[in-house]
Amino acid sequence: MELEVRHLRALCAIADAGSVRKAALQLGMTQPSLTTQLRRIEAAIGGLLFTRGQTGSRPTPLGHAVLSRARPIVAEMAALVAAARDAAAGIGGARLRLGSVGGRVVTEWLRRIHRRLPETDVTIHIEVSSTTLLQLLATQQLDVAFVHETEGFPLHVPPGIQRRVLATGEPRFVAVAAAHPAARQHVVSLTDLAADSWIVDPTADHEWAAMRRAFTAAGLNPRLVHVRDNATAADLVASGEAVRPCQPTAEPTAGTVIRPLHGDPLTAELSLAIRPGALSACEHDALFTDLEDAYIALARGNPTYRAWLEGQGHPLLMPGPTGPVPLTTRAAASFREDTAQRSAAGG
Incomplete structure (x- = not known):
């Protein structure tokens, strides 16, 4: 059994109410159902979380430890839901x-x-x-x-x-290593980079398809490297392992330069x-x-x-x-x- 937020919410309700019966009423459950759920939670954790007596239910030392972790999670989830509802309703100030x-x-x-x-x-x-x-x-x-x-x-x-x-x-420009031969040119053609691997983000809309189209029109078929992490992509370019297209407003990272592509194919x-x-x-x-x-x-x-x-x-x-x-x-x-x-x- 994997613990879910509803299970943590039930533990907090029992601790706050002081009894399974009162907690069940607050949660809109029957007492037997909540008792069964509590037993399953304790079985999953591997120890008693509450002592039961005529005066109600009290957290055990293990229960206190679990509750100390559960309460922030429950509170954060409640805040998230409230914020989402407010946003959907358009309330809560400007x-x-x-x-x-x-x-x-x-x-x-x-x-x-x-x-x-x-x-x-x-x-x-x-x-x-x-x-x-x-x-x-x-x-x-x-x-x-x-x-x-x-x-x-x-x-x-x-x-x-x-x-x-x-x-x-x-236009899309291209980022290359500062030591790359193409870095000495003011404008770079796709042919100048035919032997290079090109970084493409697979989650970017149509980036791969647009690059393939441009390469095919130029009669080229370079290697493509799928990279989603910008920091890794920047390191690969700086090391000379690959080049990548970029926005014209981008600033070069350490060890790289940015150049326009001849004919603006992208x-x-x-x-x-x-x-x-x-x-x-x-x-x-x-x-x-x-x-x-x-x-x-x-x-x-x-x-x-x-x-x-x-x-x-x-x-x-x-x-x-x-x-x-x-x-x-x-x-x-x-x-x-x-x-x-x-x-x-x-x-």
Whole structure:
């Protein structure tokens, strides 16, 4: 028998009530049922937890030891359930539940939100998978989410979820060891890295498929290494064991450099996904502006990305407000509600 939270809750109820009978009433059980459950718990633990007498039930030394561990677990579970219910009901004060893929923009985004909404309880949920974030939106576990969609591989967007486009055609750069021959180049081609192993995160939406497509188009078939841990991936790159794609706003880790890929074979669309009814239109606008400002600041402050933007003559480097950031010449609607047909196509 494996102990569960309900078993720990029963032990705490017996100790607090002082008798199995009173605890059974509190738990909505019959006394025989709770007595049987207690015997099974004691059998699983291997000792008596309570002494029974005419004055009731009292914890034994073993019972006290078990209860000292059980009470924090029961309390934490009760708090978790209460918080989840409050979040689902939208009560408990001003709250903002954000979701995002990982990246440096997250910290900058949060800093702006905290400065603008100092009294709001802001939480952030980080996921590698944009699909997972969209599902959390659809099930009302998040209010908004910053998501990436790999070009050519549409996300499956739940009905009703809207996306406001931040950037189209954002390039993926590549991280290589500082000692790698390609590190001496300002721009690296896939052919330059044909003999290298490429790190891919198997939990990232369509990353493997997009890389395979790019390699096939270049007539290449490099080795792929599945790595989910960023620290391990960074060490593998620094040691020269592998290379890996990265966001253009990323900073190189120790022993590595980041370079653009010739022809930008890997690109993504960035957008803020919104659950209708979660926030007012004004708050949606403000959150998008916070995200946009954070992204622009990072792009302009990153030497490698800035050089790429300068080479493109990109308006992102122009002073003053820029509005949504179209990184390619393709038009990007500021708002769109994905239709069921588009969702089916991405499923």
